[in-house]
Amino acid sequence: MQTASEIATAAREPERPPESAPARVNVPDRVWSGSLLLLGFAVLAVAAIIVAELVHIGGPAISHTGVLAFVRNSVWDVTRDVFGALPFIYGTLVTSAVALVLALPISVGLALFLTEMAPPSVRSIVSFPISLLAGIPSVVYGLWGLFVLVPLLRRPIEPLLAKTLGFLPLFQGPPIGLGYLAAGIVLAIMILPTITSIAIEVLQTVPGTLREAALALGATRWEAIRVSVLPYARAGIVGATMLGLGRALGETMAVTMVIGNSPSIRASLFAPGYSLPAVIANEFAEASGDLHTAALAALGLLLFAVTVALNVAARLLVRISRRGPTRVAA
Amino acid sequence: MNSLMARRAVNWIMTGLCGLALAIALVPLVSLLWLVISRGLAGLSWSFFTALPAPVGETGGGVGNAIAGTLYIVGIACLIGVPFGVGAGVYLAERGDTRLGDGIRFIAEVLSGVPSIVVGIVAYGLVVIPMRRFSALAGGVALAVLMVPTLARSTEELIRLVPHELREASLALGVPQWRTSLRVVLRTALGGIMTAILLTVARAAGETAPLLFTSLNNQYWNWRADQPTASLTVQIYNYAVSPYAEWHDRAWTSALILLLLVGSLALAGRLLSRRRVR
Numbered sequence: 001m002q003t004a005s006e007i008a009t010a011a012r013e014p015e016r017p018p019e020s021a022p023a024r025v026n027v028p029d030r031v032w033s034g035s036l037l038l039l040g041f042a043v044l045a046v047a048a049i050i051v052a053e054l055v056h057i058g059g060p061a062i063s064h065t066g067v068l069a070f071v072r073n074s075v076w077d078v079t080r081d082v083f084g085a086l087p088f089i090y091g092t093l094v095t096s097a098v099a100l101v102l103a104l105p106i107s108v109g110l111a112l113f114l115t116e117m118a119p120p121s122v123r124s125i126v127s128f129p130i131s132l133l134a135g136i137p138s139v140v141y142g143l144w145g146l147f148v149l150v151p152l153l154r155r156p157i158e159p160l161l162a163k164t165l166g167f168l169p170l171f172q173g174p175p176i177g178l179g180y181l182a183a184g185i186v187l188a189i190m191i192l193p194t195i196t197s198i199a200i201e202v203l204q205t206v207p208g209t210l211r212e213a214a215l216a217l218g219a220t221r222w223e224a225i226r227v228s229v230l231p232y233a234r235a236g237i238v239g240a241t242m243l244g245l246g247r248a249l250g251e252t253m254a255v256t257m258v259i260g261n262s263p264s265i266r267a268s269l270f271a272p273g274y275s276l277p278a279v280i281a282n283e284f285a286e287a288s289g290d291l292h293t294a295a296l297a298a299l300g301l302l303l304f305a306v307t308v309a310l311n312v313a314a315r316l317l318v319r320i321s322r323r324g325p326t327r328v329a330a
Numbered sequence: 331m332n333s334l335m336a337r338r339a340v341n342w343i344m345t346g347l348c349g350l351a352l353a354i355a356l357v358p359l360v361s362l363l364w365l366v367i368s369r370g371l372a373g374l375s376w377s378f379f380t381a382l383p384a385p386v387g388e389t390g391g392g393v394g395n396a397i398a399g400t401l402y403i404v405g406i407a408c409l410i411g412v413p414f415g416v417g418a419g420v421y422l423a424e425r426g427d428t429r430l431g432d433g434i435r436f437i438a439e440v441l442s443g444v445p446s447i448v449v450g451i452v453a454y455g456l457v458v459i460p461m462r463r464f465s466a467l468a469g470g471v472a473l474a475v476l477m478v479p480t481l482a483r484s485t486e487e488l489i490r491l492v493p494h495e496l497r498e499a500s501l502a503l504g505v506p507q508w509r510t511s512l513r514v515v516l517r518t519a520l521g522g523i524m525t526a527i528l529l530t531v532a533r534a535a536g537e538t539a540p541l542l543f544t545s546l547n548n549q550y551w552n553w554r555a556d557q558p559t560a561s562l563t564v565q566i567y568n569y570a571v572s573p574y575a576e577w578h579d580r581a582w583t584s585a586l587i588l589l590l591l592v593g594s595l596a597l598a599g600r601l602l603s604r605r606r607v608r
Binding site: 029037043047105132139220221222246250284296300303308 | 337338340341344345347348349350351352354355356358359361362365366414415417418420421422424425426430431434436437438439440441443444445446447448449450451452454455456459464475478479482506507508509511532533535536537538539542543546563566567570571578581582585588589592593596
């Protein structure tokens with residue numbers, strides 16, 4: 001008995017495993033490797049299918065209108081087969097810009113607060129509601145925007161803005177509630193968790209020594225953040241912003257429900273507009289003909305190209321900044 | 331001395347502003363949850379879960395077919411998307427340290443940022459045009475395409491958490507590579523992968539845009555994959571943009587059910603991972 005347990009203990013003694021297993025190539029292993037490779041190609045297949053289908057469906061509209069005319073024309077008249085994407089491009093850009101202006105300072109401030117200022121207990125309590133914010137389906141944001149935000153904008157907020165900032169063309173016109181501003185605010189709420197969580201990730205890679213060096217030289221906490229933390233994290237925060245922008249550009253339901261759905265180009269943020277995803281969502285199922293469907297798919301292709309370009313750039317930036325120091329600004 | 335005071339003041343002001351950002355971020359969340367719960371609870375009854383939608387002017391009715399439809403479409407999406415998503419993740423973890431693997435990983439990351447409405451167009455071209463009708467299958471394909479890239483990336487990260495010693499021990503005992511991958515590495519990561527699947531399913535269940543012109547909508551029960559099918563999200567949208575006040579109430583109640591569904595899926599995933607990972 002004694003000896004048996006001794007042997008068992010000896011057998012459990014940690015032994016160094018061999019550096020690598022002998023490369024025994026047998027048939028099942030080959031099959032396994034091959035099928036893994038095929039599964040890996042599934043991702044490439046998905047990418048190829050997306051591009052192929054969009055080009056296939058949207059192609060006729062682009063050859064009908066011409067790429068430049070399609071992007072530059074501001075008239076969208078389905079009955080006359082005139083398809084100009086400009087009002088939708090404009091609406092998408094304006095709402096996303098409003099969303100970024102509102103969300104960026106709040107997200108970065110929030111990320112700084114959680115990583116640099118708040119005690120760890122606060123951080124763990126707060127990170128849960130922030131992740132909750134990211135998990136709410138966009139149609140529910142739209143519902144909230146339509147029945148809570150839009151009435152609020154119509155009555156106190158937009159008249160107030162018109163009274164105080166009305167000298168700017170941005171804040172003129174009748175306070176309808178539905179419009180660019182409503183869409184921008186809902187988008188800001190939706191991209192806030194995206195930007196915040198990536199910014200937190202980036203800020204956590206800033207070496208403690210940088211912070212300590214600044215603090216040791218007598219900097220206040222904010223000065224340490226401004227002088228050493230933010231410059232180090234700059235590329236990553238820019239990347240986070242671009243990922244948030246990508247999400248804002250492609251967001252469909254919430255925007256469709258509050259933007260007002262009017263294919264026009266107005267300077268005022270109070271005015272109703274339209275966005276690329278919103279027009280696809282509204283018109284695709286009831287498209288009046290093949291050319292109309294094709295034009296909507298071409299809008300989808302445009303949206304796809306822009307978001308992919310943004311995502312590629314943003315991912316590269318986040319990768320670079322995760323890997324280590326970029327330029328530390330003087 | 332004076333400048334030190336000023337610098338300290340700036341420090342406190344900035345700290346205050348950052349704390350204010352937290353408060354501002356929480357306002358819409360609290361408002362949204364409060365309204366969904368308070369306005370949603372008002373219309374909640376047992377029949378809301380089981381009945382078909384009532385026409386305008388009639389009271390009662392429910393979204394039973396939409397709940398069933400969402401589960402049905404998401405089920406189809408899982409059948410298609412989970413094998414490919416998890417499989418691609420296994421590839422990235424096991425063979426992904428090559429240049430090809432890097433490329434595939436990068437493409438998966440970029441694809442997870444593609445707007446879901448665009449994926450709806452793709453599913454329309456893949457399924458709706460050849461079949462000449464809107465169908466649950468088309469909705470399932472759209473959601474599956476959305477699931478693959480995210481699932482691939484999260485599966486990879488979870489498999490990479492498996493300690494290297496386990497794999498080495500198995501290989502050292504003479505177990506071939508494929509058995510080591512399947513029976514040792516994947517089995518260890520299984521709990522985590524289940525979590526990833528549940529979180530991805532939760533996101534898919536909340537999608538509206540890719541269903542608008544793939545599975546469309548249906549006023550009745552439907553269990554055929556080649557027919558238009560109702561979904562909770564599309565139903566919420568239709569109720570919300572309608573001009574009828576009683577439909578608006580139904581939108582809030584449906585939203586409450588949707589949040590409960592999505593939330594319980596996500597919560598189940600979290601609990602599972604907490605038990606496994608410690």
